[in-house]
Amino acid sequence: MNDQKVTKNVKEIKVDLDKCIGCRACEIACSAFHSRPRFGATNPARSRIRVVIDELNDVYVPIRAGDYTPAECTGRHKYTINGKEYNECSFCGVSCPSRDYFKEPDSGLPLKCDMCEEDPTLSEPWCVQVCRCDCLTYVEREELVEAEDEPRGEMELGLESLMNKYGVEKVLDAVARVSSKR
Amino acid sequence: MRYAETGFNLEIDLSRGSIERVETDPRLTPLHLGGQGTAAKILWDRVPPELDPFSPDNLLIFSTGLLHGTPVPGANRTAVNTFSPQTNFYSHSLFGGFFGPELKHAGYDKIIIRGKSSDLVYLWIHDDKVEIRDATHLRGKGAIETGALIKEELKEPEAQVAAIGLAGENRVYMSTIEHSNSSASRGVGVIMGDKKLKAIAVRGTKDINVARPAELFEICDRQYREIYDNPNCGCVFRHEDDESWHINNFAWGNARERRKGMWTQEREAEWAATTRKYTVRWTSCYNCPKDCHISIAYPGRQRYQLKCYSKLTYSMAAYEELDFNYSILGLTQEYGLDGFTTPQLLAFAVELYEAGILTDQDMPGFPATTAERFFWLVEKIARREGIGDVLANGVYWAARQIGKGAEEFDHNTMKKFEQVPLKLSMVNFPYFLMYATGEKMNITQIEGSYPQVPIADREEREEFVAGWEAAPERFKRWFLDWEPREHQSIEASVNIADWNETMHYIDDTIGTCAFLSSFRGQFGGRPPYHIYNLPQFVSCATGMELDDSDLWKIAARNRNLIRALNIRRGLRRSDEKPPEDHWKKRDPEMEQKMLDAYYEFKGWNSEGIPTRKTLEALSLEYVADDFEQRGILPEGEGTPLQEAVQRAGNR
Missing domain, CATH: 3.60.9.10 (Aldehyde ferredoxin oxidoreductase, N-terminal domain)
Structure with missing residues (x-):
């Protein structure tokens, strides 16, 4: 572990819930930008940003796709903000089994927001650019963080997730078994 | 694909x-x-x-x-x-x-x-x-x-x-x-x-394929921004407290009278405060940056979304303040009652009661104030209880079922349908044509591209016309020459009616909102969608190559086919008239000349029936065959001489 500090560029999308008009242009833009070929199809079901809408309770919350989880959480928190009640799920960007958000409709594979950092990286994520009512705004700031050790390579990441799934022993056994056959 | x-x-x-x-x-x-x-x-x-x-x-x-x-x-x-x-x-x-x-x-x-x-x-x-x-x-x-x-x-x-x-x-x-x-x-x-x-x-979670995706997305991205920035589209009243347009120009009660001087600064401030009290949020429709709707929370009512002129229709029909409208809408939207026609039906029933045509026997327990009466009637109508069972058939049929002179109070229907409560002074010929010949029962679904009134100042008028991209050239000429209190010529009137309805017929097929297109050009003349830029959107999406004249022709085909649906159900020239008292000063002779000219322009005979020639030019031969089989069109009809003879005979 080295305890050096380095500056890191942090990208954020700020969401002003009061400004959302529920037009879902962010969903349309996101799905178009990430479709192959680019802009080939618009389909909110493939979008990595979704507006959670409950008209009768005035809930309009754009959320971005974050991590994937294989298990549901209890999701039992109810938040009251300015007299309005929100479900915990309304703020959660996790691709999880309890709802349809952030999964490819065909394959069920999880989707994750990449802040439009594809090549070439956009000056602002596309969803922010189309949000004319300024519900979504983009902020970049620098933050001092602890420097990480060597960045982990693909193999390390892969091994780590195998170990998470099957346990270290089974993975070691499998490595031994497979390599002995070579 | x-x-x-x-x-x-x-x-x-x-x-x-x-x-x-x-x-x-x-x-x-x-x-x-x-x-x-x-x-x-x-x-x-x-x-x-x-x-x-x-x-x-x-x-x-x-x-x-x-x-x-x-x-x-x-x-x-x-x-x-x-x-x-x-x-x-x-x-x-x-x-x-x-x-x-x-x-x-x-x-x-x-x-x-x-x-x-x-x-x-x-x-x-x-x-x-x-x-x-x-x-x-x-x-x-x-x-x-x-x-x-x-x-x-x-x-x-x-x-x-x-x-x-x-x-x-x-x-x-x-x-x-x-x-x-x-x-x-x-x-x-x-x-x-x-x-x-x-x-x-x-x-639904499936993709929709479009023909030229990159090009389409680029023009759409630009259009989305243009729509947001354009002050002349969307519901222009949505963020306005000034309601003078509807309050001063539309009729109150059972479409009876305009109330000049009703709209004052004090009332504007009061009504604005009422709206603020119940407003939760402005909302839009799918993929549109215009927030034309207000989410309303009225105590004791289901939350609902307010749109357009229904903000005022119940208050104006009942001579009530704005609070009443927000309250009753919370009920009528849940019951699923039309916010344009229902208020007129209620005002009609109140008039019949006051005239002694409907009595306490018909309406036991009918309350004393108009506001309470409206609520009473809504409950009866939604359930078809008692007199509500009669009223639920609309003003035209209810008047005839009730009888005893109730027909006299049915003064604002056309083709048996309640019209927008407008009572104006001098007949306006393009409007006469649109009312008379429209298949859609409401003028808001027909009017909209050509301004309702001329611009008095010549310089302002020229400026308006100079940036009027939406308009075909001939309309620019007519508008430039249009002076206040002057009628438009027969030729202009016919063309104006045609252009207005054509734009709606296009919106109705591709699904674009009239507030961005066919209804919006009349105010400010800068609608984001118009006959000249729509072809590109349609082409990029569908891969069909078409231009403005193709689009116009498709609209004409649909217009004639829908006309034919009604003709086959018995619609004729005698049905084609606006409510009797829509204008105080009429000109029956000129109106009939206008109607003749419009029918001729459309390629319809003197009864308003599309001729074989017209139908064939629009690839609607099968309609002509059907008309001939049913004896609606005489066989071999459509020659100019025959038409002239028929026209003379009908007079």
Whole structure:
């Protein structure tokens, strides 16, 4: 572990819930930008940003796709903000089994927001650019963080997730078994 | 591959409980585009003119627009078409929100409903899975509440629901279909109720393919920004406290009088405060940056979304303050009652009571104040209880059922349908033509591209015309020469009526909102969509190469086909007149000259029936054949000499 500090560029999308008009242009833009070929199809079901809408309770919350989880959480928190009640799920960007958000409709594979950092990286994520009512705004700031050790390579990441799934022993056994056959 | 459209319709037979996914004929798209256009073709082919609208064989068609589900901004209006028991003619309604695009993503261009269910059901469409489900537990539930309940029981918060309320269930003629922030009015909810279909819920996750995606996305991205920045589109009154336009120009009570001087600064401040008190949020429809709707929380009422002029219709009909309107809307939207026609029906009933035509015997316990009376009547009408059973048939039929001189109080209907409460002084010929000849029963669905009044200042007028990209050249000339208090020429009037309705006929097929297009040019002359830029959107999406004249021709084809639907059901020249007292100063001779000229311009005979020549030029030969078979057109009709003879004979 080295305890050096380095500056890191942090990208954020700020969401002003009061400004959302529920037009879902962010969903349309996101799905178009990430479709192959680019802009080939618009389909909110493939979008990595979704507006959670409950008209009768005035809930309009754009959320971005974050991590994937294989298990549901209890999701039992109810938040009251300015007299309005929100479900915990309304703020959660996790691709999880309890709802349809952030999964490819065909394959069920999880989707994750990449802040439009594809090549070439956009000056602002596309969803922010189309949000004319300024519900979504983009902020970049620098933050001092602890420097990480060597960045982990693909193999390390892969091994780590195998170990998470099957346990270290089974993975070691499998490595031994497979390599002995070579 | 089919571009922009899915190429499939969903056919539901509620009598048999059958569900079919049917491939559509791709040759119809270049002829009719989609939406109302292709719906009219289906109605022509499958609903014979003798059919009673309440017959199980009447169809109720929900159509997506051709551009729904593409990135084209503001393409979200779903068309609902059927035949109306009130007018016995073709019924056309549109609603915005999110339903059409969702249906497209589920893989369907239309839902075609026939038959009648034995008990209340709802339809659940989730991509390829389609179910007819029991809805008896939803009986009597509010239209908006029903949407929320269905989403909850399906555990599908993303489903889009269109539902009827109590009024629809009870076959009230002015019942609506409610969805999200929008209502389908003009008499389609009654047929949904007749078929015992409480609601349709839809969830779609499929892609829509477009022909030239990168180019389309680029122009759409630009258009979305343009729409946001353009002050002349969307509901221009939505953020305004100044209501003088409607308050001063529209008639109060049972479309009786204009109240000059009613709108004062004090009232504006009071009404603004009322609106603030109940406003929760401004909302938009799918893929549109204009927030035309207000989400309203009125104490003790279901939350609902306010749109357009229904903000004032009940208050003006009852001579009440604005608070009353917010209160009663919370009830009527749940019952699913049309916010344009219902207030007039209520004011009509109050007048009949005051004139002694309706008595306490007809209306036991009828309250003393107009506000309370309106609430009393709404309950009776939505349930078809007592006098409500008569009133639920609309002003025209109720007047005739009640008799005793009640007919005299029916002064604002046309083709048996309640009109916008406008009482003006001098006849306006383009408007005369649009009222008289329109198939859509409401002037707001016909007017909209050419300004209603001239600009007095010559320089201002020139400036207006210089940037008027939406207008074909001839209209610029006519507008430049149009001085205040002057009539437009016959030629200009006919063309103005034609252009106005053509733009609506285009919107109705591709699904774009009239507030961005066909209705908006008349105020400010800068609509984001117009006849010259729409072809590019349609071409990029569908791959069909077309230009403004092609688009115009398709609109004319649909216009004539819909005309033919009504002609086949008996519509003739004698039906084509606005409400008697719509204008104080009329000019009957000139009006008939105008009508002659308009019919001629359209290629219709002196009865307003499209001639064989006209129909053939629009590839509608089959309509001409049918007309001849039925004796509606004499065989071999269409020569100029014959027409002249016929015209002379009719006079």
